[in-house]
Amino acid sequence: MPVRRRVAITGLGLVTPLGNSTATTWHALLAGRSGIAPIGAFDAGGYPVRIAAEVKDFAAPVHDRHRKLLKFATRHALFALAAAQEAIQDAGVGPQPQTAQRWGCVAGSGMMGVAYEELAQFQRRFAPGGELASRLLFAPSAPTPDPIAYARNQANAGLALLVQRFGIRGYAGSVHTACASGGQAIGLAMRLIRRASVDFVLTGGFDSMINPVGLAAFSLLGALSTDNERPTRASRPFDRTRNGFVLGEGAGFMVLEEWQAARRRGARIYAELAGDGNSLSSYRITDSHPSGDGPIQAMRAALQDAGAQPHEVGYINAHGTSTVMNDRSECAAIKAVFGAHARQVKVSSTKSLMGHLIAGAGAVEAAICALVIHHSTLPISANLDDPDPQCDLNFVREVACRSRVGLAISNSFGFGGSNSCLVLRNPQDVAA
Amino acid sequence: MSAPVAITGIGAICALGSEPAQIYRALRAGRTAFAPLRQWDSAGWPAPLAAGVERIDAGAIFDDRRLLKSVQRLRRTDLLGLYAASRAVTASAMLEYRAALPGAQAVEFNERTAVFTGCGGVAYHYQYDFLNAMAAGGGDLRVFGQKLGESVNPTWLLQALPNNVLCYLGIAYGFKGANSCITNHSVSATMAIIEAMETLRTGDADRAVAVGHDSPIEPEAILNLYHLGLLTADTTRPFDAGRSGCLLGEGAAAMVLETQAAAAERHAPVLGIIIGAGVTTEALGVLGIRADGDGAVRAMEMALEAAGITPRDVAMIAAHGNGTVNSDRSEANAIRRVFGADMPPVTSFKWALGHTMAAAGALEAVLVLECLRNGAAPGIGALRDPDPQCLPLAVSASATALHGDIALVLGRGFGGMNTALLLKAPPDATP
Numbered sequence: 001m002p003v004r005r006r007v008a009i010t011g012l013g014l015v016t017p018l019g020n021s022t023a024t025t026w027h028a029l030l031a032g033r034s035g036i037a038p039i040g041a042f043d044a045g046g047y048p049v050r051i052a053a054e055v056k057d058f059a060a061p062v063h064d065r066h067r068k069l070l071k072f073a074t075r076h077a078l079f080a081l082a083a084a085q086e087a088i089q090d091a092g093v094g095p096q097p098q099t100a101q102r103w104g105c106v107a108g109s110g111m112m113g114v115a116y117e118e119l120a121q122f123q124r125r126f127a128p129g130g131e132l133a134s135r136l137l138f139a140p141s142a143p144t145p146d147p148i149a150y151a152r153n154q155a156n157a158g159l160a161l162l163v164q165r166f167g168i169r170g171y172a173g174s175v176h177t178a179c180a181s182g183g184q185a186i187g188l189a190m191r192l193i194r195r196a197s198v199d200f201v202l203t204g205g206f207d208s209m210i211n212p213v214g215l216a217a218f219s220l221l222g223a224l225s226t227d228n229e230r231p232t233r234a235s236r237p238f239d240r241t242r243n244g245f246v247l248g249e250g251a252g253f254m255v256l257e258e259w260q261a262a263r264r265r266g267a268r269i270y271a272e273l274a275g276d277g278n279s280l281s282s283y284r285i286t287d288s289h290p291s292g293d294g295p296i297q298a299m300r301a302a303l304q305d306a307g308a309q310p311h312e313v314g315y316i317n318a319h320g321t322s323t324v325m326n327d328r329s330e331c332a333a334i335k336a337v338f339g340a341h342a343r344q345v346k347v348s349s350t351k352s353l354m355g356h357l358i359a360g361a362g363a364v365e366a367a368i369c370a371l372v373i374h375h376s377t378l379p380i381s382a383n384l385d386d387p388d389p390q391c392d393l394n395f396v397r398e399v400a401c402r403s404r405v406g407l408a409i410s411n412s413f414g415f416g417g418s419n420s421c422l423v424l425r426n427p428q429d430v431a432a
Numbered sequence: 433m434s435a436p437v438a439i440t441g442i443g444a445i446c447a448l449g450s451e452p453a454q455i456y457r458a459l460r461a462g463r464t465a466f467a468p469l470r471q472w473d474s475a476g477w478p479a480p481l482a483a484g485v486e487r488i489d490a491g492a493i494f495d496d497r498r499l500l501k502s503v504q505r506l507r508r509t510d511l512l513g514l515y516a517a518s519r520a521v522t523a524s525a526m527l528e529y530r531a532a533l534p535g536a537q538a539v540e541f542n543e544r545t546a547v548f549t550g551c552g553g554v555a556y557h558y559q560y561d562f563l564n565a566m567a568a569g570g571g572d573l574r575v576f577g578q579k580l581g582e583s584v585n586p587t588w589l590l591q592a593l594p595n596n597v598l599c600y601l602g603i604a605y606g607f608k609g610a611n612s613c614i615t616n617h618s619v620s621a622t623m624a625i626i627e628a629m630e631t632l633r634t635g636d637a638d639r640a641v642a643v644g645h646d647s648p649i650e651p652e653a654i655l656n657l658y659h660l661g662l663l664t665a666d667t668t669r670p671f672d673a674g675r676s677g678c679l680l681g682e683g684a685a686a687m688v689l690e691t692q693a694a695a696a697e698r699h700a701p702v703l704g705i706i707i708g709a710g711v712t713t714e715a716l717g718v719l720g721i722r723a724d725g726d727g728a729v730r731a732m733e734m735a736l737e738a739a740g741i742t743p744r745d746v747a748m749i750a751a752h753g754n755g756t757v758n759s760d761r762s763e764a765n766a767i768r769r770v771f772g773a774d775m776p777p778v779t780s781f782k783w784a785l786g787h788t789m790a791a792a793g794a795l796e797a798v799l800v801l802e803c804l805r806n807g808a809a810p811g812i813g814a815l816r817d818p819d820p821q822c823l824p825l826a827v828s829a830s831a832t833a834l835h836g837d838i839a840l841v842l843g844r845g846f847g848g849m850n851t852a853l854l855l856k857a858p859p860d861a862t863p
Contacts, residue, residue, distance in 0.1 A: 046577025072717060100715070101730065109615060111554045111594055119559055122652075123566045130567035130583075132560055134472040137655045150656040151718035151846075155553025155594070155615040160718045160847030169727070172713035172849060173623055174616045176553060176594045184612055188627065195630060197711070212573055213562055216580050217589035278610045280547060282602030285590050297543055297608060301636070415590065416599035418611055 007190045007273045008262040011091025011255030012367045013083035017053035017248050017354045021086060026371050029379040030400045034232035035354045036246050042212055049224045051231040052210045053248035053355030061085050066165055071148055076110055077158040079251035080206035084162055088202065091255035092267065095167045104171035104198035105163050106189040108181030108205030110359040113153040116212045158206060170198040176359065181205050182252065183362025183412035183420030187276030193258050204253030205363030218247060225322065236383035237320035237349035238327050238391040245321040248355025252364030270370040272430050275306025275423030286415050287325055292333025295411065295419050299337045302409065302421035310338045313345050314405035315372050317365045319413045320349025320381065321356055330411065331391045346403065348396040352382035362412030362420055369408040369424045376404045434738055436705040437629045438695040439687050441524025443516040444798045446683030446785045447483035455785070456802035459810035460831055464784045466667065466679055472651055478665045479658045482649045483681035483786030485512065493518045494604045506596055509551060513597035513645025516684035521605060521641060524688035529698040546609040546640035548628040549597045550620030552790035556652040558592045561585065597643055609637045617845030620644060622793030622853055626709045628689050638694040644794030645684035654680065662756050669814040670753030670780040671760050671822045678754040681786020685794035702858040704801045710734025714848030721758050725766025727850035728842060732770045735852035743774040747836030748809045750796045752844040753780025754787050759844060764822035777832040778825055783814040793843040797853060800839040804857040807834050
């Protein structure tokens, strides 16, 4: 059997509630600065939840040649464009006409399509009483629908925009497994390089559900923290007093390359993307099994895929949503997989500072793992003052910690039971 | 050349029927399934036809009553997907095999069974659940926020999840392996099949259920597609000189895939094998399409290379053939470029069962297996006068006998997406 192709992470791009670039996000993480605040995008005064981790002062990446593409982008697609652009710049390599067919793109995409303002206009025109009056859609007085809005609202619109903007012509795929989307997208991207479908992949995840409908959807489920009076403390994964997650938004993208080619061109390699493990919890729609069943298989599969042993792992970026159910189940899973090493391995949930980016979460957090390896620095799990006794792991608390990391893993578990675990390896530990 | 993967169970549902063989027979009989829109008041609509599924036999999905009850609250697309998947799982007899395994092996069986779905994502009409609260708010978001609880189901988000079929297949059958849900317009289903196949090839699973499902017949989709010139007010006639667009259909299809070793181990009858695939994009935006069919050409070439075969080995092509002016022409260009003088019969199924969008690739793959089994490809019944700009293209209004055991399924979707999938009849089949 031929030797499996190795995959290098050579470029990173982030747009997060902590900053609109990789550097600003990373510095805020290390400083323990929270991105959570009262919602500014709209009046959430009528909602039980009035806080979120919004992307701030975001200016869409405007490049004259691509300006007309921007009207095809929703807010979350703009985040994707910006993060992807940074990742490609950071990698120092991008699709060229002669290499375009060897580039792929895999994105974990959110589920929201139509922006609230468009839905509101639709309601005023075609459902004045609250129920759709379908005859009105084709009434002589009805305006012709905007084809750009239709294009923008397609489930694969973000993917289509990315491949168009960067001129990618190989494999292209869009993945949605709720909160596991970003992690699963990156895992699939890694597999494309392994199986030589392509040599480069632009991959990541993006989402924004901080809008009147998205916030409503999560509020109605009762999944969000209602600590409106102290937003920066609201997300406190693994803390005894946690009471739900905080909605975030943003995008994380990375450039993956075949290892040898990256080496030959002298690329800076943040980490090897070494393993991908997916599993299905097959338990309930939103709940995870208290034993950690589901996430256990994902972590084990990822480690096996990386050819790694649990004791080699130095850092876990936990899914850590700040819900009782997830946090306990995830800790049980970590203990089951890591055994005695579970007390040693350092763990943090960066959702404590940037909230839950839903379909973008797994991608942003995988990028953070790459930065952890690159900078030998581990971000904190904020607001963890009184750990849940059932969550007795070695959390990074209060201040970021300096430590060389050989292997880092990123966990992402989604509604619907899809679990993703990615394993990243320190490039210094890769022979040849 | 990569290892072929065995197909050991299939299921399908669309307006033409609720079993693959039944749908195939309807196609051969030249039946179409279009009917006036009944789901909403469409008086005065210029494009009043669609191929909706008359009835989904929910009782045939799962026998667990509690599960069935919660499944019945799901969106139509998910019910269709679960129906097709449950039929494929039942047909494969994989559960009977698992039942006979000792405990630890049954656990391993579940952990090494993957599930891949392809679907359309969140439809416009899901958000209509919020219109009442919006009307009550009259533009005041505070009132909207306060009124939500009165008119929106608290589990709205869970009912809207694109990955529900994945979730419920896991819960119903206990499958716990690798998984994904692909939302990539009309190539979603084919990509689900391709990723399931690749997961088996890399040894990350022994078996996989691959499902494509969609229910795109909704007011705003029809409104927009009509104004874009993609939907016909007439009937849909792929590759015909007089074609004027597609008509929407809904449905789902599923396959149980196994490594050849896993299929052999349990002596599973093999219905066909997947021998190669290709995926490309054209990078022209959501609505762009290259006239020369470049993306489709490259997808076909990749699939042929992966399978280690030449165009001459292909016995039929199930084209995407959606009946829109530009897509059909560019697809014909692509097929001509790859196949030239070696072109086998080309057909499309959408003239009869409509464009089922994200489900299309799975339905077409399942129907192609029926074609191979029967040794004949149904014609494009609505074809009157092939478009000279698409010619030479081996299309016909009547059925064609197949000479060979390999079929190509072409898929295309918004965003310039292209897929090619090569299926082969089982070794012992005698067409």
